[in-house]
Amino acid sequence: MRAKLFTSLAIGALGLLVGLWLICPPATRANGDKHEEKGGHAHVPAPLEYADAHVPLAVWTDPAMIARGKEIYTVKCAVCHGDTGDGKGPAGVVLPLKPSDFRDKAGVAEMRDNYWFWRVSDGGQVEPFKGKGSAMPSWKSELSVEDRWAVMAYQHTYSGHDGPHVPWEHPESVAMGRDIFVMACVPCHGVVGKGDGSVGPMLAPRRAPQPRDFTSAEFKFRSTPSGQLPMTADLFRTMTEGVRSGGGPMTIGLRGHRIMPSFQHMPVEQRLEVLEYVKSLNRGFWERGAVKTVTVPAPPTLTPERLTRGKQLYTDAECLACHGERGRGDGLSAPTLKDNRDLPIAATDLTRPERFKTGSRPEDVYRTLMTGLAGTPMPSYGDALEPDQAWDLVYYVLSLSNNRRRTSEAVR
Amino acid sequence: MLKRLGVVVFIAAGLSALVAGLVAFASAGRVEAVPAFARQYDLQCNACHTRPPRLNRFGEQFHMMGFQIPSAAQPGGIVTSVREDGVVKTLIDSVALRVEGGLFEYTASPQETEAKFVPPDEITLFVARPLLPELSIFVEIEGEPNAVAFENGRYFNKGEFGLGKEAFFMLNLGRLLGLLGAPTMEMGGQTMVGKHGGFSMHGPMLMAGKVDPSTNFSYATNRQLIAPTELEVAQGEVERLPVVPYAFASKFFGLFKNSDEGEPQLVTDQVMYNTAGAPGADFHAMFNDVVLGQIGFLRENEGFNTYAAARFDLLDRSELTFNVSVLVNWGFGVVRAPNPEDPNQPGNRLDRLRYGIAANVRWKQLDVYGAVIWDRLYGVPGALRGTFDGTATGLTMQADYLVHEKLMLSSRFDQLWAGGLKDEKRDGSVLSVQAKFYPWQNIAFFVRDSVNLRSVVEDSPLRNWRNQLFVGIDWDF
Numbered sequence: 001m002r003a004k005l006f007t008s009l010a011i012g013a014l015g016l017l018v019g020l021w022l023i024c025p026p027a028t029r030a031n032g033d034k035h036e037e038k039g040g041h042a043h044v045p046a047p048l049e050y051a052d053a054h055v056p057l058a059v060w061t062d063p064a065m066i067a068r069g070k071e072i073y074t075v076k077c078a079v080c081h082g083d084t085g086d087g088k089g090p091a092g093v094v095l096p097l098k099p100s101d102f103r104d105k106a107g108v109a110e111m112r113d114n115y116w117f118w119r120v121s122d123g124g125q126v127e128p129f130k131g132k133g134s135a136m137p138s139w140k141s142e143l144s145v146e147d148r149w150a151v152m153a154y155q156h157t158y159s160g161h162d163g164p165h166v167p168w169e170h171p172e173s174v175a176m177g178r179d180i181f182v183m184a185c186v187p188c189h190g191v192v193g194k195g196d197g198s199v200g201p202m203l204a205p206r207r208a209p210q211p212r213d214f215t216s217a218e219f220k221f222r223s224t225p226s227g228q229l230p231m232t233a234d235l236f237r238t239m240t241e242g243v244r245s246g247g248g249p250m251t252i253g254l255r256g257h258r259i260m261p262s263f264q265h266m267p268v269e270q271r272l273e274v275l276e277y278v279k280s281l282n283r284g285f286w287e288r289g290a291v292k293t294v295t296v297p298a299p300p301t302l303t304p305e306r307l308t309r310g311k312q313l314y315t316d317a318e319c320l321a322c323h324g325e326r327g328r329g330d331g332l333s334a335p336t337l338k339d340n341r342d343l344p345i346a347a348t349d350l351t352r353p354e355r356f357k358t359g360s361r362p363e364d365v366y367r368t369l370m371t372g373l374a375g376t377p378m379p380s381y382g383d384a385l386e387p388d389q390a391w392d393l394v395y396y397v398l399s400l401s402n403n404r405r406r407t408s409e410a411v412r
Numbered sequence: 413m414l415k416r417l418g419v420v421v422f423i424a425a426g427l428s429a430l431v432a433g434l435v436a437f438a439s440a441g442r443v444e445a446v447p448a449f450a451r452q453y454d455l456q457c458n459a460c461h462t463r464p465p466r467l468n469r470f471g472e473q474f475h476m477m478g479f480q481i482p483s484a485a486q487p488g489g490i491v492t493s494v495r496e497d498g499v500v501k502t503l504i505d506s507v508a509l510r511v512e513g514g515l516f517e518y519t520a521s522p523q524e525t526e527a528k529f530v531p532p533d534e535i536t537l538f539v540a541r542p543l544l545p546e547l548s549i550f551v552e553i554e555g556e557p558n559a560v561a562f563e564n565g566r567y568f569n570k571g572e573f574g575l576g577k578e579a580f581f582m583l584n585l586g587r588l589l590g591l592l593g594a595p596t597m598e599m600g601g602q603t604m605v606g607k608h609g610g611f612s613m614h615g616p617m618l619m620a621g622k623v624d625p626s627t628n629f630s631y632a633t634n635r636q637l638i639a640p641t642e643l644e645v646a647q648g649e650v651e652r653l654p655v656v657p658y659a660f661a662s663k664f665f666g667l668f669k670n671s672d673e674g675e676p677q678l679v680t681d682q683v684m685y686n687t688a689g690a691p692g693a694d695f696h697a698m699f700n701d702v703v704l705g706q707i708g709f710l711r712e713n714e715g716f717n718t719y720a721a722a723r724f725d726l727l728d729r730s731e732l733t734f735n736v737s738v739l740v741n742w743g744f745g746v747v748r749a750p751n752p753e754d755p756n757q758p759g760n761r762l763d764r765l766r767y768g769i770a771a772n773v774r775w776k777q778l779d780v781y782g783a784v785i786w787d788r789l790y791g792v793p794g795a796l797r798g799t800f801d802g803t804a805t806g807l808t809m810q811a812d813y814l815v816h817e818k819l820m821l822s823s824r825f826d827q828l829w830a831g832g833l834k835d836e837k838r839d840g841s842v843l844s845v846q847a848k849f850y851p852w853q854n855i856a857f858f859v860r861d862s863v864n865l866r867s868v869v870e871d872s873p874l875r876n877w878r879n880q881l882f883v884g885i886d887w888d889f
Contacts, residue, residue, distance in 0.1 A: 175609030180599055182701045183614065184482040187469035191728050198469050198733040201776040202462045205814050245456055257456045266484040266600040 042128060043110050043173075045272035050118040051232035054286045059149045060156055060164040069154030072147055076139070077155070085158030096133040097124070102158035109161070109170040112276060113152070116165075120148045167280035177277030180270060184263065185278075189214065193281040203259065208338075208345035208376070209243070209357075211260075214281045218340065218375040221358045223293040226372050226380035229284050231293055235275045239263050243357050294370045296363045297387050302395050310396025313389060317381060319397075322347040327400035333377075340375040347377075350400045360401075365394045447508035447854065447888045448540045449474075452493075453481055457853040457888070462779055462812065463820045464854065464888055466635045467627070469733060469774075475627050476698060478548040478582040478617055483600030485545035506541040510534070511887045512639065513558075518881040519652070522868055531557045532885065533642055536576055545601035546584035552576030558642050562675045566648030577634065577689045580621030585695075589616070615697035619708075625694045626660075626685035628706055630723055630737035630770035631783040633660045633686040637812055637822045638846050638860065641880065643678070653680045653873045655842050655862045655880065658828040659768065659783040660685045663804035665832030668748040668758035669713040677713070677747050679830055679837075679874060684710065684717055684741050684766060692716070701725070715745030715761060733774045739785070741766035752795035755833060763790040782809035787831065804831030820856075822846045828874075838872045841865040848886070856886040 059065050080092035085102035092099040102108060124134025139148060156165050167174045190196040193214035200211045212219065221238045222230035242262035263271060279285040314320060322337060324330040327350030334347040353360030358368055369390050372380030381390065450457050457464055460471030467475060473482045486492055493502045513533025519526045535555040542548040554576030561570040586603035590596035597604045597612070606612035626634045636657065644652040660682050667677040692710035699705060704723040709716055719741040727734035745761035752759060768785030789802040807827040814820050828840040846860035860882045869875040
């Protein structure tokens with residue numbers, strides 16, 4: 001009798017709660033703040049094409065840049081944002097979406113520099129601002145990058161903040177990313193992102209791979225040249241796809257299972273928020289200059305000749321020293337390989353593309369060849385191979401797969 | 413005797429090698445040879461487990477959030493899974509099988525030495541899956557070939573099949589609190605209460621059904637790398653009590669579970685945590701990623717428990733984590749005292765106060781955890797005063813060290829300062845050491861030895877042995 005009562009109560013409670021869940025849609029924004037009510041200035045993350053548009057630190061306090069910005073602001077911005085930056089310029093007061101008030105310290109502090117740059121560049125011509133009726137024009141065709149930086153530096157003076165406008169001066173700008181990071185990333189990457197969470201040593205004791213140290217300059221999965229920090233898009237790809245297991249004795253029978261989970265179901269803007277927090281742990285993202293990324297050209301048609309050339313390149317480039325003649329990761333050097341932390345590291349078994357850490361699509365393999373994997377013995381062949389040669393090698397590497405059908409599908 | 417032990421170990425090792433070979437042959441190349449959650453999320457077992465079944469920090473977050481990757485729940489739940497993966501794969505990914513227990517046992521005591529092959533203790537089918545971003549189910553269907561039943565005043569071995577220790581749904585109530593006016597945050601499909609940069613609360617999660625609140629405690633008894641041994645009976649009587657984490661055992665001699673059948677509450681029965689399956693409801697929530705609070709109620713025998721627990725995650729730095737948990741549990745009429753007229757018959761119902769503290773330190777490959785739990789009974793008849801001790805304490809400390817990615821060494825010390833009928837009660841001290849070998853992430857073979865550190869007492873099923881050696885398997889697929 002009592003069991004029935006329990007069961008009935010449980011089913012009733014479950015039904016009620018699921019009903020509530022269904023009739024009440026989730027909040028659309030993740031930050032729980034009320035910006036929507038303060039003029040629609042939602043500080044959403046900058047899209048990937050602007051995510052690396054960080055302003056050089058010196059710009060914010062450079063008197064020359066501030067003066068240059070003032071000239072531009074007076075001509076182009078003051079009419080809406082006002083002479084005092086209060087958002088109450090003569091044209092601004094009649095707009096349906098009020099221009100930003102740069103004197104609002106808290107509001108400005110929450111704006112990241114790449115968001116700010118995106119707003120100045122694209123104005124209100126993009127979502128979500130377009131849908132809110134923003135009249136902000138796009139300035140990217142009229143103002144150079146330096147001009148836009150200068151305007152931002154001048155606008156920044158209204159907030160009363162003296163230093164550079166960066167996350168370590170304004171932690172509130174990455175608060176959302178930090179909260180998600182604490183929940184999802186700290187167990188492996190540690191509280192301050194040094195890769196020293198408690199999970200790593202148990203995951204692969206005393207051997208590579210270990211969780212990434214976000215504060216260091218070494219990132220494996222990049223589209224940037226060897227020795228440089230990755231682009232936000234690279235981090236985004238890793239976060240979205242996770243990291244597959246590179247093999248090792250524990251994974252027999254568990255093909256392709258990830259060592260780092262895929263966060264593909266996390267909404268894009270929240271993934272970007274996490275990445276903004278991750279970048280804030282490493283000032284190098286603000287201190288680097290323009291970065292030339294490795295572009296992946298369109299794959300050429302696979303031909304037998306390409307495979308023949310690829311096989312020769314495999315020998316000439318000494319791939320077999322680590323990966324072995326048949327690509328099984330059993331080359332002569334394989335047992336002695338170590339990473340930069342002096343941890344033993346396995347040469348990837350090329351016959352198991354489902355275990356390739358960054359993916360087994362031809363473009364993934366191409367990128368790995370041309371950039372290398374920083375901190376590991378895998379070098380960059382960006383200077384040694386022409387793109388066409390790289391494709392030959394990519395096709396040969398993929399041809400070593402035990403699962404030829406899968407490989408040929410990937411190549412197609 | 414040593415020679416005999418050597419032969420036994422040799423046979424056991426040979427048997428293990430044979431089974432390992434068969435398993436290797438059977439598993440090579442099978443993607444499916446991992447449990448449900450690993451398949452659903454395409455993750456290695458070790459992403460969540462230090463080594464199965466013990467959870468690491470990420471696994472604890474995963475469990476706390478209702479078996480969802482933290483902040484990355486599938487927005488469409490099972491509907492999207494079915495649409496994208498098909499019914500068959502979704503079904504396969506939702507189930508897992510676990511075979512656990514002995515292959516071989518050797519028990520030594522001054523009176524008798526016994527060696528025998530035994531079937532696995534438990535075969536469990538798991539059905540586990542998030543149905544919605546904020547609703548998950550977890551069901552264990554368990555077969556126990558060696559189960560012990562109590563009927564008509566006698567114990568006997570009787571295979572059992574049915575719902576296991578846990579069969580529940582878990583629901584994130586964050587959205588419900590949002591409806592009631594609390595500020596909420598949407599994090600990867602999961603609604604949290606609070607505001608970024610300020611107060612935050614993950615959950616509260618409601619877990620209802622047959623629940624085990626143990627997982628959130630610093631000492632998770634249901635995630636033991638050193639599994640409880642089996643109760644052994646002969647001629648209707650208890651021959652030997654199992655070796656379990658004594659801190660969480662019932663700790664009293666002479667009690668009864670109920671009046672109808674008069675079934676004894678054995679001193680080593682796990683109560684509140686890691687029980688044989690108790691219907692109830694549990695609420696837990698994580699505050700500011702530092703304090704995990706938990707309250708709930710569970711049925712136990714003829715009464716029910718209410719409990720409150722909190723875990724404080726105090727340190728997380730440079731591969732070092734440290735947390736402390738406290739627990740208070742009040743059981744309303746959960747056991748029966750012995751009848752003062754006839755101690756072999758159940759008397760009136762008793763309340764039980766349980767409180768305790770546990771801690772867990774993880775540093776590199778070392779995982780150390782322990783708990784001290786005090787129990788006190790209320791309502792003991794006046795006629796039993798002087799013959800019945802209403803207080804008892806248990807201490808359990810364990811250390812696991814991952815020597816190599818294939819080898820986990822564990823050691824546990826269990827100390828019982830028992831209560832109950834004074835002429836029956838015996839304290840116990842047991843040291844267990846275990847080597848668990850993982851040829852693959854989801855398969856382990858173990859050799860384990862438990863040593864009774866106290867003098868052997870022939871008529872005490874708690875202490876009528878000197879040494880117990882086990883060779884067993886733990887296989888999830």
